[in-house]
Amino acid sequence: MPTPAISIQNLTKVFPIPFRREKVVAVKDLSLNVEAGHVYGLLGPNGSGKSTTMKIVLGLVSPTAGKTEIFGRDSAEVESREDVGFLPESPYFYKFLTGEETLLFYGKLCGLRGAKLKERAKELLHLVGLESAAARRIGGYSKGMLQRIGLAQALVQEPRLLVLDEPTAGVDPAGSREIRDLILAFKQRGITVLLCSHLLSQVQEICDRIGILHEGRLVREGALADLISIDTQTEIVLENATPQFLDQLRAAAARGGAKIVEERKPQRTLERYFLEVTGGGE
Amino acid sequence: MLDVFLTPMSAAPSATRHKLFSPARIWALASNTLLELVRLKVFYFLLLFALLIIGSSAFVVKFSFQEQFQVLKDVALGAMSIFTWLLAVLSTALLLPKDIEERTLYTILAKPVPRCEYLLGKLLGVLTLLFLATSLMSFLFVGVLYYREQGAIASLGDMPPDEFAAAVAAVKASTFSPSLIQGIVFIYLKAALCASLTLLLSTFASTTIFTIMVSVVVYFIGHVQALARDYWLRDATVGPLTKIFLAFVSLVFPDLQLFNVVDDIAAGAALPMAIFLKTSALGVIYIAVYFLAGYFLFQNKEL
Amino acid sequence: MPNEKMKPRIGNAVVIRHPSFVVLLLLAFGAAKLLPEAALTREQLAAGLRKGQLDLEMRQQVGQLAFVAALSGFRAIVADGFWIHAQTAWERVDWARMKLDFDIVTSLQPRCVLFWEMSAWHMSHNASVAALENRAQPRAALRVRAAREFIATGEKYLLDGIANNPGNARLYDMLGMLYRDKMEDHCKASWAYFQAAALPTAPMYVHRFAAYELAQCPGHEREAYEILRALYLKSEDEHLPTLLKWLDRLQQKLSIPPAERVYNPDPEKSAR
Numbered sequence: 001m002p003t004p005a006i007s008i009q010n011l012t013k014v015f016p017i018p019f020r021r022e023k024v025v026a027v028k029d030l031s032l033n034v035e036a037g038h039v040y041g042l043l044g045p046n047g048s049g050k051s052t053t054m055k056i057v058l059g060l061v062s063p064t065a066g067k068t069e070i071f072g073r074d075s076a077e078v079e080s081r082e083d084v085g086f087l088p089e090s091p092y093f094y095k096f097l098t099g100e101e102t103l104l105f106y107g108k109l110c111g112l113r114g115a116k117l118k119e120r121a122k123e124l125l126h127l128v129g130l131e132s133a134a135a136r137r138i139g140g141y142s143k144g145m146l147q148r149i150g151l152a153q154a155l156v157q158e159p160r161l162l163v164l165d166e167p168t169a170g171v172d173p174a175g176s177r178e179i180r181d182l183i184l185a186f187k188q189r190g191i192t193v194l195l196c197s198h199l200l201s202q203v204q205e206i207c208d209r210i211g212i213l214h215e216g217r218l219v220r221e222g223a224l225a226d227l228i229s230i231d232t233q234t235e236i237v238l239e240n241a242t243p244q245f246l247d248q249l250r251a252a253a254a255r256g257g258a259k260i261v262e263e264r265k266p267q268r269t270l271e272r273y274f275l276e277v278t279g280g281g282e
Numbered sequence: 283m284l285d286v287f288l289t290p291m292s293a294a295p296s297a298t299r300h301k302l303f304s305p306a307r308i309w310a311l312a313s314n315t316l317l318e319l320v321r322l323k324v325f326y327f328l329l330l331f332a333l334l335i336i337g338s339s340a341f342v343v344k345f346s347f348q349e350q351f352q353v354l355k356d357v358a359l360g361a362m363s364i365f366t367w368l369l370a371v372l373s374t375a376l377l378l379p380k381d382i383e384e385r386t387l388y389t390i391l392a393k394p395v396p397r398c399e400y401l402l403g404k405l406l407g408v409l410t411l412l413f414l415a416t417s418l419m420s421f422l423f424v425g426v427l428y429y430r431e432q433g434a435i436a437s438l439g440d441m442p443p444d445e446f447a448a449a450v451a452a453v454k455a456s457t458f459s460p461s462l463i464q465g466i467v468f469i470y471l472k473a474a475l476c477a478s479l480t481l482l483l484s485t486f487a488s489t490t491i492f493t494i495m496v497s498v499v500v501y502f503i504g505h506v507q508a509l510a511r512d513y514w515l516r517d518a519t520v521g522p523l524t525k526i527f528l529a530f531v532s533l534v535f536p537d538l539q540l541f542n543v544v545d546d547i548a549a550g551a552a553l554p555m556a557i558f559l560k561t562s563a564l565g566v567i568y569i570a571v572y573f574l575a576g577y578f579l580f581q582n583k584e585l
Numbered sequence: 586m587p588n589e590k591m592k593p594r595i596g597n598a599v600v601i602r603h604p605s606f607v608v609l610l611l612l613a614f615g616a617a618k619l620l621p622e623a624a625l626t627r628e629q630l631a632a633g634l635r636k637g638q639l640d641l642e643m644r645q646q647v648g649q650l651a652f653v654a655a656l657s658g659f660r661a662i663v664a665d666g667f668w669i670h671a672q673t674a675w676e677r678v679d680w681a682r683m684k685l686d687f688d689i690v691t692s693l694q695p696r697c698v699l700f701w702e703m704s705a706w707h708m709s710h711n712a713s714v715a716a717l718e719n720r721a722q723p724r725a726a727l728r729v730r731a732a733r734e735f736i737a738t739g740e741k742y743l744l745d746g747i748a749n750n751p752g753n754a755r756l757y758d759m760l761g762m763l764y765r766d767k768m769e770d771h772c773k774a775s776w777a778y779f780q781a782a783a784l785p786t787a788p789m790y791v792h793r794f795a796a797y798e799l800a801q802c803p804g805h806e807r808e809a810y811e812i813l814r815a816l817y818l819k820s821e822d823e824h825l826p827t828l829l830k831w832l833d834r835l836q837q838k839l840s841i842p843p844a845e846r847v848y849n850p851d852p853e854k855s856a857r
Contacts, residue, residue: 015584058392060585078396086392092384094314096321108310109393153389163392341669348699349668356661363658448788456699472658486604505656508626511619533615537622538658543634545661549697554632560625564618571614575607582604 003072005161005192006034006057011066013052013216026052028216030066034209036160039183039193041203041224044213050196051089053213054163057194058086070161082110085154089165089196091146095139099130099149102138103156110157124152129178143170147179161192168199174278180206201269204228237266307395311403312410319373319411327365331419334361335426347434351456354430355548358423359465363544365419366412366473367501373411374480375493377404378580387585397581401481405573408477416470424458431457455550464558465547471565472541476501478569479536482576485583504538507531536568636749638692646689655693664693668700671707680712684738691742698753701746709739709763736767757781758791761798771801792816793823797831810835817847 011030014023027049034040044050055061057068059075073080093102103121112120125131128148133141141149147167154162164183168176176199183193183206197203203210204224211221220227241249253260338357342350381387390400434453438446480497487493513520514528540561547553629635637660644652647663655663671686687704694700716722716731743760750756761777764770778795781787793816800809813832816823832848835841843849 055388055585058388060388060391062584078394081392081394084392086389088385088388088392090385091389092386093389094318094386096318097314105310105314106389106393109307109390109395111304111307111394113306150389157393345672346703349703352697352699353665353668356665360659360662502653502657505658508622511623515619515623532619533612537618537626539635540622540625540629542658542660543629544658545637545664545694546634546696548661549694549699551634551696553634557625557628557632557634560628564621564625567618571611575610578607578610579604 002036004033004069005036005038005071006032006040006194007069007072008032008053008057009067009069011053011056011068012064013049013056013061014064025216027056027063027213030213030216030218032211032218032221034192034194036071036192037187037190038208039187039195039206041207041210042194042196042213043200043203043210047215048213049216050213051165054165054194054196058084058163082157083160084163085157085159085161086163087147087150087154087165087167089169090143091150093138093146093149093153095137098135098137099125099141099145100134102149103152106153107156112157120156124155127155127182128152144172144175147171147175151179151182159191161194162186163194165196166198167195168197168202176202233261303396304399308399308403308406311390311395311400312406315377315404315407316410316414319407322373324369324373324411325415325418327369328415328418328422331361331365332422334358335423339430347430347453348456351427351430351434352549354427355457355462356545358419358426359469359544359548362416362419362423362466363469363472366416366469367476369415370408370412370473370477371480371494371497371501374404374408374477375484375490375497377408378481378484379487379490379493382585391585398577401485401577401580402573405478405481408481409474412470412473412477416466416473420466427457459547459550459552461547461551461553464553465544467558467562468541468544468565471562471569472538475536475538475541475565475568475572478572478576482572482579485576485579500535501538503531504536505542507535507537508539510535511537540564633696633749633751636695638695643689643692646685647693660693664690664697664700667693675707675711678715680708680715680735683707683712687742691745695746695749698746698750698755701742701750701756702759705739705742705746705759705763707739708742709736709767713739713767736763739763739767752784752786754781754784754787754791757784758788761791761794765794765798771798772805774798775802775805793825793828797827800831800835806835806838810839810841814847 009031011027012025013027014025016023030049030053042050042053052061056063057070057075059078059081062076068075070080071083073083094105097105100121103124104117107117107120122131125134128151130145130148130152133145138146138149147170151164151167154164167183168179171179180202183195186193187206187208195203195207207224209222210224210227212219238246250260335354335358338353339350342353345353378387381390387400391397431453435450438449438453441449476497479500480493483493483496484490487496510528510531514525514532520528543551543553543557543561626635637655639652639656639660643655647655647667651663651666667686667689671683671690674680674682674686687700687707690700691697691704713732713735716735717728719728719731722728722731740760740763743756743763746756747753747760757777757780761774761781764774764777768774775795775798778791778798781791782795792812796809796812796816799805799812802809810832813828813835816828817832829848829850833850836846836848
């Protein structure tokens with residue numbers, strides 16, 4: 001059985017409140033696996049324990065109980081982070097560095113050096129579309145540019161696992177679409193992605209599996225398609241159906257004991273419409 | 283689009299092999315810290331330093347050249363002392379809180395970077411900055427002192443050769459001595475100690491202003507630690523509560539007066555090499571211990 | 586159950602988690618450094634360093650801000666500030682204020698020979714002369730007494746300066762000059778110059794000056810003559826007018842036989 005990219009076993013995290021007796025239980029007995037090569041969406045309302053779980057997986061916070069592993073290596077070990085690239089929510093990087101310097105800096109932290117590192121930085125800047133801004137200081141970057149450079153630094157050491165926290169937050173629809181396409185391309189390349197996002201429509205488009213946290217507990221977990229499909233209903237979309245044919249269909253449904261729950265014209269997504277209108281759709 | 287990724291899914295991981303301790307990684311962090319501080323334009327204070335040492339002569343125009351040199355040395359070394367201390371405390375105090383607040387700390391520690399190396403990189407960055415600042419100020423100071431020395435020699439006028447030689451010797455005796463370098467080393471070590479201490483404070487302090495204020499308080503108390511130690515160890519007339527307080531001050535605070543021999547050096551006293559080496563070693567030990575304590579606290583810190 | 590592997594590490598060693606460990610570490614280090622620091626302090630004091638007086642009396646004299654600055658490693662700058670203040674007092678001819686400032690400066694910077702020297706000079710030369718010429722004081726005796734007090738103050742500065750800087754020839758030199766010019770005590774002047782001459786940094790002339798003063802100290806003429814004779818024979822560089830004058834004087838005073846005299850001011854007269 002292949003090693004899961006992330007393995008979380010009976011994870012509990014309790015934060016004591018200074019000068020008070022009560023404590024905050026951020027995560028309660030959480031267990032889940034993220035298989036290698038999947039895109040996993042970790043969802044939940046604010047305060048549900050998503051960020052805490054992510055930080056524990058990344059070794060930034062120590063658990064009160066349980067353990068987490070990355071490709072079989074304990075998260076507490078620094079070596080486990082060789083395989084991980086992390087993009088935090090609303091990332092900031094050192095404002096005094098240029099885009100290229102930022103990538104070089106993070107590359108050095110991962111042990112990359114010299115010409116190889118410079119080449120890598122160039123490739124990543126091209127990948128995220130920031131070649132023209134490579135020499136500009138991060139302090140002058142827009143939100144979307146920050147997200148892109150964040151993605152680039154997460155990829156600098158060619159990680160097998162990407163942890164992305166709200167990767168499209170504050171990004172315009174075109175940029176958001178590009179990031180989404182990148183994530184799908186990562187998946188095709190076999191890179192595992194753990195995605196936290198409040199944009200459920202986006203999660204729906206790209207994730208294979210999801211876990212929903214609520215008040216520190218995992219309340220639902222499984223393949224996306226399985227979780228959100230309504231078993232008792234079937235959706236058929238017709239094109240060029242005449243009104244007569246539709247009447248026949250309604251009659252057939254009634255004879256078959258089925259109930260027509262809803263009948264409407266399918267809609268494009270607003271995003272698709274927006275992109276078609278603004279020319280960002282191709 | 284992703285041709286850059288040559289590693290297929292099933293291949294062995296990552297382009298890098300993690301090393302338990304990597305000087306290169308530490309230097310990457312240190313040089314980044316140095317760059318951050320330099321790009322904050324901290325070195326503009328050097329202009330102020332230059333103005334001070336050149337401007338100090340305005341107050342002593344009517345004095346003899348020996349007095350002028352004395353004041354110049356005192357002002358320069360005093361200014362170096364205060365500037366390096368301020369630089370040490372202010373630049374160190376904002377490092378950790380800034381990284382935490384802006385979440386750059388997460389992106390760094392999410393890489394295979396041990397917390398120890400992160401902290402060491404920060405400290406080394408500040409120590410390098412202090413070294414550069416001290417060197418630049420020393421260079422300015424020596425330059426101005428040399429220029430004034432030559433001016434004083436040029437103004438000696440006509441006199442018999444042996445008298446001229448004696449006069450030149452008197453001028454030179456008022457300016458440079460090898461002990462000045464030792465004094466500058468102590469100024470650097472004192473600032474480095476304060477930087478290490480400030481880093482320790484910032485690992486648990488909730489705000490930058492708290493870190494700075496406590497550093498300032500420790501700086502001042504550190505200058506009376508020797509007095510407290512003396513009273514605690516030798517004075518039998520002190521009451522028990524006072525003794526506990528004196529013990530606390532003696533044990534917890536550094537003895538910064540040990541590094542204050544700069545004043546005597548500026549006055550012309552020679553510093554025996556044995557004392558220089560012992561005091562320097564103590565300074566280095568202080569820096570190491572404070573760093574170690576900061577590391578233990580930082581290692582436990584919930585981010 | 587706490588996760589063992591999550592405990593902070595140094596390499597593979599598990600480090601105690603609780604912050605109180607850091608407090609214990611600092612206290613242990615504090616205890617370990619206590620005696621070495623005390624020993625190093627004693628060594629520095631024994632080497633004549635850190636002698637600046639920073640006590641309550643100083644606090645009274647300099648004020649709180651200056652005291653805190655002096656305590657915080659800016660003793661030299663505070664001393665310079667008071668030195669400059671003394672100079673402005675001199676411009677106002679405020680000798681009392683000058684003396685106060687000199688006391689502060691020399692207490693703060695006892696290793697600065699320049700301050701002792703200049704303080705002594707101001708008191709023994711400038712202030713004493715001003716006292717002698719003070720027409721606001723009609724009684725000559727009181728003017729003389731005031732002048733002598735200033736000279737004695739100058740002497741004290743030099744003696745205190747010597748106590749703080751025992752290896753300094755310059756202060757002995759200045760003391761000799763004070764005894765010679767202001768007190769006209771040639772025996773003491775001679776003693777001071779001899780003290781200077783014994784130090785490696787002494788200028789050459791102090792050897793001669795010591796002998797000149799000794800020559801004027803009753804009962805020591807012979808001793809002075811021997812010294813001057815030795816200097817004369819040592820090098821032609823010593824054949825300076827004053828030395829020759831004193832040598833000749835002593836040869837006559839001591840009735841040195843002509844054949845034994847090393848110096849003959851008028852060879853033709855001797856030949857006749």
